[in-house]
Each structure stands twice: as C-alpha cells, then as structure tokens.
Amino acid sequence: MTVKDVVKALNLTVYSGSDGLDKPVNGGYTSDLLSDVMGNASEGMAWITLQTHKNVMAIASLKDLSAVILVNNLQPLEDTQQYSNQEQIPIVGTTLSAFEISGRLHNLLNSS
Amino acid sequence: MNLYRADLHIHTALSPCGSLDMSPRNLLEAAAEKGLDIIGITDHNSTLQAPVIREMAKAYGIFVINGAEITSVEEVHCLCLVSHENIKALQNYIDKYIMKTPNNPEKLGHQPLVDQDAQILRLVPHSLHGALNQSISQIQATVAQMKGIFIPAHIDRPMFSIMSQLGFIPQDLPFDALEMCRHTPAQSLWKKQPHLKNKSFIRSSDAHQPQDVGAAYTLLKMHHRSFEEVKKCLNCLNDRKPIIT
Numbered sequence: 001m002t003v004k005d006v007v008k009a010l011n012l013t014v015y016s017g018s019d020g021l022d023k024p025v026n027g028g029y030t031s032d033l034l035s036d037v038m039g040n041a042s043e044g045m046a047w048i049t050l051q052t053h054k055n056v057m058a059i060a061s062l063k064d065l066s067a068v069i070l071v072n073n074l075q076p077l078e079d080t081q082q083y084s085n086q087e088q089i090p091i092v093g094t095t096l097s098a099f100e101i102s103g104r105l106h107n108l109l110n111s112s
Numbered sequence: 113m114n115l116y117r118a119d120l121h122i123h124t125a126l127s128p129c130g131s132l133d134m135s136p137r138n139l140l141e142a143a144a145e146k147g148l149d150i151i152g153i154t155d156h157n158s159t160l161q162a163p164v165i166r167e168m169a170k171a172y173g174i175f176v177i178n179g180a181e182i183t184s185v186e187e188v189h190c191l192c193l194v195s196h197e198n199i200k201a202l203q204n205y206i207d208k209y210i211m212k213t214p215n216n217p218e219k220l221g222h223q224p225l226v227d228q229d230a231q232i233l234r235l236v237p238h239s240l241h242g243a244l245n246q247s248i249s250q251i252q253a254t255v256a257q258m259k260g261i262f263i264p265a266h267i268d269r270p271m272f273s274i275m276s277q278l279g280f281i282p283q284d285l286p287f288d289a290l291e292m293c294r295h296t297p298a299q300s301l302w303k304k305q306p307h308l309k310n311k312s313f314i315r316s317s318d319a320h321q322p323q324d325v326g327a328a329y330t331l332l333k334m335h336h337r338s339f340e341e342v343k344k345c346l347n348c349l350n351d352r353k354p355i356i357t
Contacts (some may be wrong), residue, residue, distance in 0.1 A: 008349050035243035038213050053271055058241075062219045 001025050001112045003067045003090050006046065009108050010101065012069065012092040015076050017084035023066040027109065030102045034059050041065060046105065048098055052076050057083035057091075065089060069105070071098045113352070116332045118342070119143070120152030120177065121191055121265065121291060121316035122325055126161040128240050129307030131321035132135050135230035136165045137271040138322045144172045146326025150337060152316070154181040154191055156240040157210055159203045162224050166196065175337040180206060181265055183241075184248040189272045190252055191291060192251065194260035195339040205254055212338070254287060261288045266318065268293050268301055281308075289314050289354060294328040298356060312346050315356045321351040331355040 004021040004050065007014060014021070026044035031037050032051055041047060043064040049056065054076050060068050061083075067094050068084070070076065070093040082093045124139060125128040143151050151174055153162040162178035170175045179193035180202065194202045215223055215238060223236040244251065248264075256263040264274040264281070267290050272282055281290075289312040292301060302309045314330040334345040334352040345352040 006269055033243075034241075035183065035185075035187060035211060038239070039211050039241060053272070055241075055271075062216050 002044070002107065003092070004095075006105065006108065007092055008066070010094065010104055012094050015070075015084075015093055016066075016081035016093045017088055017090035019085070020088035020090045021068070025066045025109065028064075028102060028105045030098050037063065048102055050074055050098065052080060054080040055082050056080060057087060057089065060089050061087045065075070069080055069101060070096060071096060072099055113333050115355070116149040116334065116337060117147055117326075117329050118152075118314075118332050119146075119317050119319070119326050120150070120193065120263070120314055121147050121154050121181065121182045121318045121331045122151055123155055123181075123318070124153060124165070125318045126158055126163045126223055126225055126236065126240075127155045127320065128215065128223050129320055130221075131157070132222065132224070133322055134320070135226060136161070136168050136228055137230065138174050139165065139325060140169055140174060142322040142325035143174055143279045146329075148174060148326050148329065150175045150177065150332065150342065151325075152177045152179055152191065152193055154179050154193070156181050157183055157206055158236060158240055158242070159199050159244065163196075163199065164226075164228055169344070177261075177339060177342065179257075181259070182206065182251055183243040183272070184251055185243055185245055186248060186277045187272055188242055188248050188274045188277045189265040190248060190251055191263040191265050192260060193263075193339075194255065194258050198258040198260060201258055202255075202260070206244065210238065211245065212238045212241040213242050215239040230318060234245075240305055248278070249285060252287065256286065261346060263287060263289045263291050263314065263346075265291045266293045267291060268296050288312070291316060291357065294318060312348055312354055313356050314318035314346070314354050326348070329357065331357065
C-alpha cells in the first residue's frame, strides 16, 4: 500500500511532498516527541503527530519514513512544507484526532 | 555593586544547528564587540566545546560559564551551567543518559569539536538533537547536586519549552531563573502568566551564528564575576538581581 492509497482510503489532505506519494507505507508510529520517533520509528512508517515545525521533516528524513500525517486539522508551517518537497516525503492531514486516525490506519494496513 | 552584561545562552559550531562560523575565536570576537562581560556556552547536550573558549576568553576580558542546553525526556530544553570543576561530571551525566542515535550530518547538521584555531579535533558521533533518558526533575536534581545553575530555556517558545511540553511549570520544580525568549516583551508574558512576575528572569541571544551573539542579554547586578556570584545574583541574594532589558 502506498501513501497515495492511504490518502484515498482515509480521505486525507495532501499538503506537500507529493513527489513521494508512491512510497510504500509499511506501518505507522504515533508520537509527538521527536526524540521518541528518532529512537523508535522505523523505515517506511507513516508518522502520526500534531507537530508542524520543520524539525519534524529532519527526523522523517533521517528515519526514511514514508509520510507525516498531521492530526486535528493542523497544517504544516511554510518551511516545513519546503523541506517536505525537497525530501519528497509527503505531509498529509486529517481533521481526526491521533487516536481516531491511528485506529483507522492500523485497520487499513492490517486488512490490505 | 556592579552591572555586568551577560548572555548566558550561546551555541557553538558543535551544535548541529550552530553555524560552522561559530568557532571559539569568532564567537569571542562577537562577544567582545557587543560589550559582553559574561557569556554562557551552552551547546545542545554537550559541554565539550566550552573549556577551550573559557581558556581563550581571558585574553578578551570575558568571563565564561560552562554548561549545556540539555534536552529532558519530555523534550524540555534546560540551561545547565556548572563551575569549571564540575564540567566533567556534567558531561559524564549527559554521556550516561543521552540516546545514542548516530548523527547524519547531511540531514541533521555537522557536530565538529574544534581547537582554538578552529581545526577539527573530532566529530561527535551521536546526534546532539537527541534527548536524555532523564526527566526535567532528575536533571534539575543532578545540576543542584553539582551546585550548578538550572534555568528552563525560552519558556514561552511554542516548542521545546517547559510550557509547550509540560503545560505549566510544576510547583515543586526548583530553578535558579527562567529564560524568556529574545523577542518577548516582558509585559506580555506577565499578563499571560501573572504568577511568574516575581520570579527571576534572564533573556539571552540563543545565538547560533556570530552576528546574533549578544543580540539579547541580561544585566547582572552583583559584586564581581564568578560562578558562585552569578548563582547568587540569579537567586536575588542580598540585593543582587538579574535585570532584563
């Protein structure tokens, strides 16, 4: 399943990094602590968070994550979007909370 | 008593986000140009660049306080300053608890430790962006044990601050002072947080490049320049006090 498939299935908004929409998503990680993601997320995961600043993209790039999913209708800051375009890691968003979107992504990945 | 101009929060090239122009000499020249009397060298999660700057600063007539801006497990940035005798102990504490994620300089920034002529001695291998596996209270207690200075950094910043990460300042957390962001008008902070009005505040540059050194500073009203005297000043002992401008 690719980021594009997840976007379609979960009705997400694409903010940036659309060149990376064909990346495969092999799991998810939900956390708002950057150091936690740095230590515990692994390659190919979609990262669910409320953080919108550009350090998010440094971590996503370091860990080769497939996408960043922003919750609660939060939108990425301008420089965060630029970083996402440059790294070709999409930032997508939902109006749902972290709990809701994590559950849905989990179901989606397990049923595919 | 005297008034000393102090910028207690300055990064060097060792910090992954610090400009590579922040060599010991460039940093000290910028500090001298801005008329700073006291500077704090506070790289992210490392004290290693501070001693050479402290040694070189004597020629500039600048008093250097060693320390680090330590990231707690809750991702609160804390200025931790210690006397020269305790700098190794503070570094050992950081080394024991920091997460050892390898640094990727292309993605996260270079971390060179340099000598007095800006020659690279070595690169710190683990990312200094990481956090210590220690709570803010544990860090405070450790710094207190070293008779050091503990200051939650840029408390009104929307990320990596005690306010953004913990929601409020815990009643039982002791501190020597609080650091206000460089651009915050004091009145606006106190309007939002009236209970902080009688606390001791500093303002600093949080400089990552030479031109920002001294862009914000605190006037320390105290008798002379020493680590112990700065600690007394921040705690407003016997009419000493920090004055934010």
